[in-house]
Amino acid sequence: EAGVAQSxxxxxxxxxxxxxxxxxxxxxxxxxYWYQQILGQGPKLLIQFQNNGxxxxxxxxxxxxxxxxxxxVDSTLKIQPAxxxxxxxxxxxxxRGGLQHEQYFGPGTRLTVT
Amino acid sequence: GQQLNQSPQSMFIQEGEDVSMNCTSSxxxxxxxxxxxxxxxxxxxxxxxxKAGELTSNGxxxxxxxxTRKDSFLNISASIPSDVGIYFCAGQLGTGANNLFFGTGTRLTVIx
Numbered sequence: 163e164a165g166v167a168q169s170x171x172x173x174x175x176x177x178x179x180x181x182x183x184x185x186x187x188x189x190x191x192x193x194x195y196w197y198q199q200i201l202g203q204g205p206k207l208l209i210q211f212q213n214n215g216x217x218x219x220x221x222x223x224x225x226x227x228x229x230x231x232x233x234x235v236d237s238t239l240k241i242q243p244a245x246x247x248x249x250x251x252x253x254x255x256x257x258r259g260g261l262q263h264e265q266y267f268g269p270g271t272r273l274t275v276t
Numbered sequence: 277g278q279q280l281n282q283s284p285q286s287m288f289i290q291e292g293e294d295v296s297m298n299c300t301s302s303x304x305x306x307x308x309x310x311x312x313x314x315x316x317x318x319x320x321x322x323x324x325x326x327k328a329g330e331l332t333s334n335g336x337x338x339x340x341x342x343x344t345r346k347d348s349f350l351n352i353s354a355s356i357p358s359d360v361g362i363y364f365c366a367g368q369l370g371t372g373a374n375n376l377f378f379g380t381g382t383r384l385t386v387i388x
Contacts, residue, residue: 166318195376203362204280204378205319253318263377264309267318 165190166268168254180242183271187235187256193217195265196229196239197253205253205267212259213239231251243276277301280379281368288385289355297382298349299365307368308348309376314361321351322363349377355386 167186167256173182192213208227209219214234222229226245226259231237241248251272255265280301289295299308311319323334325341325348332339339349341368348365367381 202381203367204381224304244303255318264321264324266321269312269316270318273317 166254166256166266168252168268168271169271170271172230172272172274174276175244177275178243181244181273182238182240183252183254183273185239185254187237187239187254188266190260191256191266192234193257193259194231195236195255195257196237197255197267199251199253199270202256210241212243216217241273244273246275249273249275277371278367279376280346280365280377282363282365282379282382284292284382285387286293286383288315288387291357291386291388293355295352295355295359296349297363298347299367299379300347301367301377302346303367303369304345305367305369305377306338306345309366310337310339310348310367311364311366311378312349312361313381314363317337320363355384357386357388360384360386 169184175228194211196208198208199205208222210217211231214231230238251270253270254268257265282299309324310322323332323339328345329343330341336353342373362381362383364381366376368376
């Protein structure tokens with residue numbers, strides 16, 4: 163079974179520029195998550211999708227971050243405009259949903275904002 | 277959000293030694309998960325615990341779901357160099373949104 167795919171793996175941008183990350187979850191996983199992991203910390207949830215609907219985006223900085231999962235499979239996370247404090251690893255995870263809550267993570271995209 | 281405290285923050289051990297780390301919270305969780313993260317990679321699920329008091333093994337790894345539902349521990353027996361990495365606990369409140377909270381991590385170094 164293929165794992166969660168993410169691209170790009172690395173991205174360096176200047177502040178105030180925009181950037182987009184892509185995620186392809188494990189086949190058949192209805193739930194998709196985006197996490198932000200700042201260096202030295204555990205991942206923090208940004209947004210959770212169930213199929214193509216948003217379940218929770220309470221911790222997403224909506225003035226600059228947006229995410230979509232239009233067809234209920236792939237997802238994109240966008241930052242516009244980026245700030246220095248957005249430098250982090252952005253992890254995508256997926257799970258089957260239901261009573262099995264195990265989340266499986268992709269390799270992440272390391273973003274550096276200069 | 278919920279606060280999960282892991283201890284120790286870091287460990288240096290000799291190859292072959294056993295390792296124990298734990299995770300505590302002021303909140304009750306319905307599920308505890310343990311992940312390992314290697315540099316440049318996403319967290320990899322090691323063990324999932326669903327019931328208070330549950331003790332589960334996965335090879336050399338053993339984890340327990342605390343009776344109070346506010347803590348969990350992870351043991352690694354006979355450590356090997358590839359055990360090096362950061363171990364995260366994660367607590368889940370139950371069904372619903374925004375319910376997976378990660379601990380602060382324990383960085384493990386194994387000296388050959």
